[in-house]
Structures are given as structure tokens and as C-alpha cells.
Amino acid sequence: MAKQTRGGTLPTEVPGAPVRAPLTHDRIIATAIELIEREGAQALSMRRIGAELGVAAMSLYNHVPGKEAVLDGIADRILGGLEVDPAPEADWRDRARRLAHAFRAAAHRHPRSMSVVLSRSMIWTRRLPVIEQMLAIAEQAGFRGRTAVQVMRTFMAYVIGTLMNEANTAATLRQIAEERRRVAELVDPKAFPHVVGAARELLHPDYDADFDFGLDLLIGAIESLPRT
Amino acid sequence: MAKQTRGGTLPTEVPGAPVRAPLTHDRIIATAIELIEREGAQALSMRRIGAELGVAAMSLYNHVPGKEAVLDGIADRILGGLEVDPAPEADWRDRARRLAHAFRAAAHRHPRSMSVVLSRSMIWTRRLPVIEQMLAIAEQAGFRGRTAVQVMRTFMAYVIGTLMNEANTAATLRQIAEERRRVAELVDPKAFPHVVGAARELLHPDYDADFDFGLDLLIGAIESLPRT
DNA sequence: CTCCTTCCGCTTACGGCGTAAGTCGCTGAG
């Protein structure tokens, strides 16, 4: 059915057929990410990835030990795109802002995959560069020891929490758009007066502005903290 | 095999056997939560829940439309335990702290289930009471309109992000304890000097203190924000 | 007391999942 460059059994090559690119770890991960972005996380299966690549499911196991490894590979790929620290000598506030924005930009490039990455626990290895960078920034800001770690943790918590909230909000708004009727019933103005009052702002979030609002708030607070 | 109170077919009741409690929505959800806490999220299946209750998998469908509904039920149950606002007249800072602590306490009561709840998107209904409460607190603090929403979002982001980080950290530390060898290789002091320098603090986190550190930082920052 | 509706747990079956095991054509080294 397709010509091959090397190895493999059937289907035997057909002269006029296009050459099929060789299967590699990278191509598998890239295809997995595409698939998640296009059809959602629950559509990801070894069989589907294989189909997408024109290959049998088990062929993937020649390049990847299992599905878990595919998920790890996705995390690697997505978090790997932002490890650079372009200006280690700049003001720590700028560095912090830049790191947060880089993380968020990566999330927005692959939103559905990022959800998968964030909800997997065992990937501390992949986050290590980000942790290192944030710790360096905390030290540059004048914090040491436990306080530096706490500053780092607080900052990371805000960034990750915001990304989860954004994904959540986007999904929620999509769902609300589909079934306006039931929403009106569910959100009783008596039970949720403030939610109804702020409906306009809740329904039309300015993600960028909201992110920077909290980010600046946090950086300002860290700045005016006593040094250790 | 087991005596029944009402209805059902085989196995026909055996006189001496213990009475089996009737299947209900609540018992199904409770069993699902127990199962997740005991064996992890990937152990949760309709068949396993059934087995745990001494019942066939399909019997669950008389009380629950499907697995998604079970997951929703878990979210309801866990987030439902903290809706109270015991002192609506208290200082907004205390109310905010109390809300954050209540959320976190619920998370620690069912840590693995909370991970599942947090990584599901479509459950805005269940979070509505928390959002309402936090919006009320923001208004009490003197914020209106978009700013109130931004304060609420920032606050929620921090809380949720911290919970995810805690779950992550716990899993990471467990894993590190198992394979100290590979960790030493992976964490190169040249590449991650700050991580290695803060190893003691990173490996022995004080979750409560860390949470309050960021919480107070954030509340203080919100307090000194100009009002709208 | 009898009948009959309704409830509810049961069995069976289907398509899809991750993956262990084994087959075999092609390629490049000797």
C-alpha cells in the first residue's frame, strides 16, 4: 500500500505509491500532540496514533515502550520549548514576568495537550529547568533558603492555577454557548447574586489582562517582602 | 449468594447470608471515592465499583447514567462539603483565609480524588458556590466589576495551583524515595545549582506553612490594591 | 388471595483499549 525506505513486511511496496517517512520517536510524539489538539485527550490511543501515521499500532512499540512514555514525551516536548533564559542579568521582575509568559505561551500553543501534561504527576524531571530558573530569580531578588523556595512555589502555583482555570473557563464558555436554556435555570439569582451581577465580566474574560493582573499583583507583593 | 431486601434476580437469597444494603447513587459515589483513594484513579472502573459493592457492573446503570456521571458525582460530593460560609459578617481577610483553608482541607481529605476533580473541565456547576462566595468576599473588600472578578480569579488560581503542586510534590517525593540512585544522576549540580542548593527545603516541604505563606502574601497584596 | 405493574439486579455481547508474543521481508555488513 505504501512504499517504504527500509525494513518492514507487508504491505509490499507499490512502485507508484508515495514514500512513507520512517517511523521515529519524534514523529510519534508530534502526531500524538496533533491528535490531542484536534480531537481531545480521550481520542488518543496507540491504535489511533498508528492509523494517523499509516502504521499498525504495535509498530509504535519499536520506538516507544508504551503509552505512558508517549505522554511523557509530550510533556518533554511541550515543556522543552521554554527552557531558555534570554537575559539572566535583567531585573528579576522582568525575568519572572518573562518566565511566566513563556510558560503560558507554550500552554496556549497546545492547550489540550497542556491539560494532559499538567494533570500528570510524575513528570518532575521535565519541570526541573523551570524550577531552577524560578529559584535563581528568587535568589536574585534577595531571598534565601526556605523563603526562596516558598516564593518559587507561590509563583508556580499562580501560573499553573491560572492555566488550569483558563482551560476550564474556555471549556465552560463553550458549553454555555451550546445550552443557554439550562444555564438560566441553573444559575438562580437568589442563590448566586454576585455571579449574576458579574455575569458580563465572567462571560467575556480578557485572559491576557487577567493573567497580568494577578502576575503583577504577585510580583509587587514579593518585591515588598522583607529579605531573609 | 447474598440476601436482598427487594427486587433483583439471581443469585436467589440464601437464608443465612447477610442482607446486602440496597444500591444507591450515594453508595456508588462513596465506593468510587474509596476506590480511588485506595488504589488510584486508573483503578476506577464500573466493573471494579460493582465488585466492591458485590454487584454486577451493569447494575450500577440503574442508578447512574454512566462513568462520566460517577466522576461528576465525585466532584459534587467533594466540593459540596465546603459550601458553608459560617461568618458572612467577619473581616473579608478572615473569610478569604477560611475559604481557602476549607477548600484545601477537602482536598486533603480525598487527595487522589481531588486530582481527578481538578483535572476535569466541565464541572463549573459544582464550583459555582465557591465562585459566588469568593466574589462576595471581593465585593466586601471593596472591589467592583472587572476588578472583583480578577481578584477572585487570582485567588482561585493560587489555591488550585497550590493543590496541584502539593499532589505533584507528594508523588514526586514518593518516587524519589524509591530510586535515590537515578535522582543523583539526573540532577546535575552544574545544570541545576539552585535546585541542589535548596535540596533540603525542596525535599522536606512544610505544606501548611508554604500554603499560608503564599496565601498571606496574596491577601496582603489585594488589601493594598486601589479600590474601583 | 390473585394479578399485574414496576423496579432492579442479572447475563450476554460488541467494539475498542494497551500490549505480550511471534512472524517475516528488507537492508546492509561480512
Add this chain to the structure above:
DNA sequence: CTCAGCGACTTACGCCGTAAGCGGAAGGAG
């Protein structure tokens, strides 16, 4: 030219969620 081994293949197993339909027990109606 031979042949080792790489890499894609097929097959099969035990899971999964769930659609469809069965049948016994409980309890109201006559």
C-alpha cells in the same frame, strides 16, 4: 552471496464502557 537483525506486521488476551434484554420480588388493585 550469505546472513544477522531491524522494524513493521498479525494474532491474541484480558481489560474497558455500555447497549439490549431477561426475570424474580415487592406491593398496589381488584
